[in-house]
Each structure stands twice: as structure tokens, then as C-alpha cells.
Amino acid sequence: MEIPFIKMHGLGNNYVFVDTFEFNLAEEILPALARKVSDVYTGIGSDGLILIHPSDQAEVGMRIFNKDGSEGRNCGNGLRCVAKYAYEYGIVKDTSFTIEAKSGVVDASVTVEAKKVSSITIDMGKPALLRSQIPMAGEEKEQVVAESFQVSHHPLELTAVSMGNPHGVFFVEDIQTAPLYELGPIITEDRRFPEGINVEFVEVVSKDELHFRVWERGSGVTQACGTGACAAGVASVLNGYSDKNSEILVHLSGGDLVIRWDDDDRVWMTGPADIIATGTFYY
Numbered sequence: 292m293e294i295p296f297i298k299m300h301g302l303g304n305n306y307v308f309v310d311t312f313e314f315n316l317a318e319e320i321l322p323a324l325a326r327k328v329s330d331v332y333t334g335i336g337s338d339g340l341i342l343i344h345p346s347d348q349a350e351v352g353m354r355i356f357n358k359d360g361s362e363g364r365n366c367g368n369g370l371r372c373v374a375k376y377a378y379e380y381g382i383v384k385d386t387s388f389t390i391e392a393k394s395g396v397v398d399a400s401v402t403v404e405a406k407k408v409s410s411i412t413i414d415m416g417k418p419a420l421l422r423s424q425i426p427m428a429g430e431e432k433e434q435v436v437a438e439s440f441q442v443s444h445h446p447l448e449l450t451a452v453s454m455g456n457p458h459g460v461f462f463v464e465d466i467q468t469a470p471l472y473e474l475g476p477i478i479t480e481d482r483r484f485p486e487g488i489n490v491e492f493v494e495v496v497s498k499d500e501l502h503f504r505v506w507e508r509g510s511g512v513t514q515a516c517g518t519g520a521c522a523a524g525v526a527s528v529l530n531g532y533s534d535k536n537s538e539i540l541v542h543l544s545g546g547d548l549v550i551r552w553d554d555d556d557r558v559w560m561t562g563p564a565d566i567i568a569t570g571t572f573y574y
């Protein structure tokens with residue numbers, strides 16, 4: 292099968308995208324196709340596969356599959372890439388439009404310079420904070436804020452946030468020495484998280500600035516995670532490090548995002564997206 296694709300990235304978090312407005316893919320091949328395109332030796336090499344699809348609920352839809360073939364419910368960097376594609380490839384005509392993800396419909400707005408999208412702002416919606424909404428084992432009505440979390444002799448503190456997908460945020464003194472490679476693969480599969488979790492280590496620089504590194508569920512270490520950066524901003528407010536309704540600059544390995552959790556409880560994410568290549572994948 293010859294599959295037309297476009298590869299895009301948001302701050303280095305890179306995916307192979309297939310526009311299913313143009314080329315239909317059978318449901319049953321999607322997990323295996325995601326694993327195949329993601330393989331750097333025998334595929335294209337990516338953090339996963341994203342479908343850009345027609346939607347009944349929004350002007351465009353997005354489905355995200357991680358590198359291991361599992362399907363995620365949301366993807367912040369993917370949403371910005373889909374927004375760029377939708378505008379530049381004429382799926383939408385206005386600079387503000389809606390995108391459907393598995394976790395719900397979001398509003399996107401693009402900034403255009405010389406006919407190209409230079410920046411995208413997404414209203415990522417309200418974070419879900421109850422333990423049952425993460426989901427995480429334990430008393431369902433509680434929030435999980437700076438909760439003691441022991442793993443492999445590391446006494447950590449967990450703040451858990453769902454941005455449509457689950458995030459465990461751990462504040463550390465120094466981002467450079469955060470045990471990302473040691474604990475990421477252990478925490479992501481910890482039995483306390485029945486659906487797994489995306490693992491974020493975060494260093495507070497000031498109330499307006501965070502350093503961030505991530506181990507993504509289903510993909511491992513990536514250069515950036517948009518929903519993770521939103522979760523880090525929310526966690527920083529919940530722990531009293533940052534203020535609500537104020538912009539937080541999040542430094543990820545691949546670049547910066549601006550996150551704001553507003554007084555209406557909505558989380559806003561602003562950042563870039565870039566096209567890397569287009570081509571044909573032989574499957």
C-alpha cells in the first residue's frame with residue numbers, strides 16, 4: 292500500500308501525519324502502522340502516528356497513536372500541527388476553528404505571517420483533577436497534590452492532572468539530574484495508574500518560568516509534550532509556585548511553550564508547529 296504522509300513536529304515532538312480526508316486507512320491496521328512508521332530503522336522515525344480526519348463535531352479531527360501503537364486521547368503538539376496543516380492546506384479558511392480529539396473539541400487560532408502559520412494558540416479546556424479522573428487508584432473524590440509517592444527508593448511527591456490524558460508531575464530541584472530515564476519507564480507503568488501515565492519532571496525557575504522533561508506513555512522520552520506542559524502549569528499553580536491567570540513560560544527540551552490557566556478554569560497553550568517533509572510510505 293502507498294500511503295501519502297506529511298511529517299510535522301511541535302518543538303521536536305514529531306509525528307507522521309496521514310490526511311484521511313484524502314486517503315482512507317482501515318481501522319485494524321492503525322496500531323501496527325503507528326509502530327512501523329515510528330521505527331527509525333525500518334520506517335520513517337517518529338514519536339507516533341496522527342490521523343487528520345473529517346469530523347461531525349468540529350471542522351477537523353485528530354487521532355493520535357503512540358510509538359508502541361497505543362492510542363492516546365489527546366496531544367497538545369499534535370493539535371498545533373493539525374491546526375497548521377488545516378489552515379495551510381485549505382481544510383479551514385478562517386484563522387479560528389475547532390479541532391476534535393478523542394478527549395473532546397478544542398478551539399484553535401493561528402497567527403499567519405506571509406501565508407504561513409507562525410504560532411498557534413489552543414484553548415485546551417479544563418483540567419480534570421479528581422483522582423478518579425486521572426485515573427489513579429485510591430479515594431476517588433480527592434485531588435492528588437504533592438502526594439507522597441515512593442518509587443524505587445526515590446521519595447517523590449506527585450501532583451496528578453488530566454488534560455484529557457493522564458499526567459504525573461514531579462517537582463525537582465535540578466532538571467539536569469532528574470531521574471527521567473531511570474524512573475520514567477517504571478512510573479508510566481505503575482499499577483496505581485490503571486491506564487498508565489505520562490511522567491513529567493519539572494524545575495521551578497520562578498513563578499513565571501519552568502524547566503520540563505517528559506517520559507511519554509507509549510513513546511518514552513520525547514523532546515516536548517503539549518498536554519504535559521499544560522499539566523505542569525496547572526500543577527505549579529496547585530502547589531503555589533505559580534499564579535492563576537498569568538503566563539508561564541515552559542522550557543521543554545525542544546523549545547518553549549506559553550501556558551496560562553485562566554480564572555474560568557481553562558488552560559491556554561501557545562507555541563509553534565513545523566512541517567518537516569512530505570512523501571509516500573510503502574506499507
Ligand SMILES: N[C@@H](CCC[C@H](N)C(=O)O)C(=O)O
Pocket residue numbers: 304355357362363364365366367368369456457489507508509510513515516517518519
Ligand atoms: N506528545 C503529546 C501527548 C501524546 C499522547 C500521550 N503519550 C498519551 O498517551 O497520553 C502532547 O504533545 O501532548
